[in-house]
Amino acid sequence: MSAGVVRYDCSTVAGRAAGLAEAAEAVSRGELVVLPTDTVYGVGAGAFDPASVERLLRAKGRCRGMPSPVLVAAQEVLDDLVSDLPAPGWALVEAFWPGGLTLVVRQRPGLNWDLGETHGTVAVRMPSHPVALDLLTATGPLAVSSANLTGQPSPPDCDAARAMLGDSVAVYLDGGPTPAAIASSIVDLTGAVPVLTRAGAISAQRLRTVVPTLRDATGG
Secondary structure (H helix, E strand, O other): OOOOOEEEEOOOHHHHHHHHHHHHHHHHOOOOEEEOOOOOOEEEEEOOOHHHHHHHHHHHOOOOOOOOOEEOOOHHHHHHHEOOOOHHHHHHHHHHOOOOEEEEEEEOOOOOOOOOOOOOEEEEEOOOOHHHHHHHHHHOOEEEEEOOOOOOOOOOOHHHHHHHHHHHOOEEEEOOOOOOOOOOEEEEOOOOOOEEEEOOOOOHHHHHOOOOOOEEOOOO
C-alpha cells in the first residue's frame, strides 16, 4: 500500500475517533474509505461526488450498469432522497432499520448525483454498525458497495478488504469481523408489489411478517 493509505483500529476509543476524523476528511477530498457494517465490509465514497463514485466503481472493477447503493445515518434522510416511498416501504423501515435490509425505491427528481445507470432508482440502507453510523453522521449519505473486487467474495473483515482493494482506498476503518458476514436482503419497491430480489441477512419469512404481499423472486 502507498504511504498515504492508513488503517485505524476502531476497537479503541482513540483509534476510532482518529479513524472517523480521517475517513470523513478523506471523503471530503473525494477519496475512498473502507468501513465495517453490520453485514460485510463496504467501500464508500461521497454519494454526491460523481468523480468519487466513478473511482469506487473502477476500484471494484464494476460497470456503471451495476450502480452503487447508498447508506444513510437516519430514517429521516429518506425524505431528501426518495420520491413517494410506499406504505410497505415505511413499514419495512420501521421494522428492520437500522439493519440488513436494502430498499430499491424511486429517487427524488433533481438529485445532484451520479451513482451509475440507476434508471431513476436508488438502493438505500441504514446499517446498524456504530462505526458506520458515526461516519455517515459526519459525512452525509455515502455510496457504499461491498469492499471486494467484482466477482470475489464479500469481505467479512478489514484484512480481506485490504487484500483486494489495496491502495485504491485512502482510509481503512478496522472494526473487527462483521457480525453477520452476509450481504443485506434487497427488496424492490418500485412496482405494484414489493419483491425480494436478493436473499440475505433478513429472510423472506421475516419480511412477510411485516409485508404479507411480498413476492420472493430469489427462488427461496
